[in-house]
Amino acid sequence: MEHDLVIEGLNIASEKVRAKGASTSIVFKADKEGKFAYYCAVPGHRAAGMEGAMVIRAAAAAPAIQGADISQDPTEVPAPEPPGARPAKTHRVVLETIELEGQLADGTTYTFWTFNGKVPGPFIRVREGDTVEVRLKNRAGSVMAHSVDLHSVTGPGGGAAVTQTPPGMELGFTFKAINPGLYVYHCATPMVAHHIANGMYGMILVEPKEGLPKVDREFYIMQGEILQAAPFSRRATRSSMSRSSSTSDPRTTSSTARPMPSPQSTR
Ligand SMILES: [Cu+2]
Numbered sequence: 001m002e003h004d005l006v007i008e009g010l011n012i013a014s015e016k017v018r019a020k021g022a023s024t025s026i027v028f029k030a031d032k033e034g035k036f037a038y039y040c041a042v043p044g045h046r047a048a049g050m051e052g053a054m055v056i057r058a059a060a061a062a063p064a065i066q067g068a069d070i071s072q073d074p075t076e077v078p079a080p081e082p083p084g085a086r087p088a089k090t091h092r093v094v095l096e097t098i099e100l101e102g103q104l105a106d107g108t109t110y111t112f113w114t115f116n117g118k119v120p121g122p123f124i125r126v127r128e129g130d131t132v133e134v135r136l137k138n139r140a141g142s143v144m145a146h147s148v149d150l151h152s153v154t155g156p157g158g159g160a161a162v163t164q165t166p167p168g169m170e171l172g173f174t175f176k177a178i179n180p181g182l183y184v185y186h187c188a189t190p191m192v193a194h195h196i197a198n199g200m201y202g203m204i205l206v207e208p209k210e211g212l213p214k215v216d217r218e219f220y221i222m223q224g225e226i227l228q229a230a231p232f233s234r235r236a237t238r239s240s241m242s243r244s245s246s247t248s249d250p251r252t253t254s255s256t257a258r259p260m261p262s263p264q265s266t267r
Contacts, residue, residue: 003045007038007054016042030056067109070102070199072118074219078125083211088129095121096137097146097165097187097200104226113144113187113198120222121185121202124150128180128209133172134159140168146195149188152177152204160188180208199224 005014005026014026033056040050098117104110115121126132138146145166149158153175156162165171186192187200201222 002042003040003050004042005038006041007036009034009036013041032056033058066107067101067103068117070100070112070114070117070119072120072122072220072222074221076118077123077218077220080125080214080218081127081207081211083214085210086127088131089127090131090133091124091126092133092135093124094135094137095148096139097142098139099142099144102199110226111198113146113195113200115148115187115200115202119199119201119224120220121200123202123220124185124204125207126177126204127207127211128177130177130206131174132177133174134163135170135172136163136165137170138165138167142167144195145189146187146200147189148185150175150185150204151183152179152181152185152206154179157188158185164189177206180206182206197226 002016002018004016004024006012007028010028010032012026012028014024017024036054036056038052038054039046095115096117097113097115099111099113100117101109102112102114102119112119124132134148134150136146136148145164147157147160147163147165149160151158153159155173155175159173159175162173163171183204183206185202185204187195189195201224203220203222
């Protein structure tokens with residue numbers, strides 16, 4: 001028995017396949033949306049059941065990037081100095097606090113509060129004995145005051161006491177790095193946890209006097225999480241937040257963040 005394949009509306013017809021076990025193929029570009037009937041055009045075959053439908057849908061548009069990429073590049077580490085003691089230096093560290101709409105996941109943005117527009121903020125690298133002049137600028141247009149508390153600083157609030165900076169202002173202080181170590185820094189403006197959770201954290205490395213041993217590569221990685229109480233694009237109600245907060249697991253800020261099942265529709 002011979003057969004063929006016709007797709008109606010797309011102007012496609014295969015050659016007839018005659019021999020037992022024979023095959024043929026057709027190549028076409030699906031450039032027309034719609035539902036198209038296909039069938040065998042050998043008389044009587046369509047009526048006998050050799051038919052079906054092919055649906056061609058428009059490709060789903062790639063999700064538009066709506067927010068800024070706030071992810072810090074893990075290779076953004078200040079170049080290491082050769083091991084061995086060197087005379088003390090003075091560093092000037094400028095931190096600008098920027099509140100911006102960043103991409104949280106596909107189709108979802110979040111207003112991050114950042115140091116220099118990235119989360120985590122810039123990696124700061126100094127050496128024991130160095131002097132560090134810190135300038136904190138709060139970008140005009142910020143909604144909040146911001147500050148910086150460097151855990152390498154033993155002064156009041158790690159600097160936070162003198163850097164509570166209103167929008168559009170700049171404040172600063174100078175400290176001497178006397179304790180080698182790898183320290184966190186963060187915004188310490190009340191509510192402090194709110195500022196940290198929104199992205200205001202980073203690290204400062206105070207190398208020992210003699211420097212650190214040489215390594216092949218250095219990376220800068222900190223983990224942050226955004227907890228959701230409702231699926232993407234939905235506003236959480238008070239009840240859904242309280243219900244899911246006890247059972248929710250953390251979702252990262254990476255582009256692989258997944259929507260959480262919500263206990264109820266909350267639009
Ligand atoms: Cu802040």
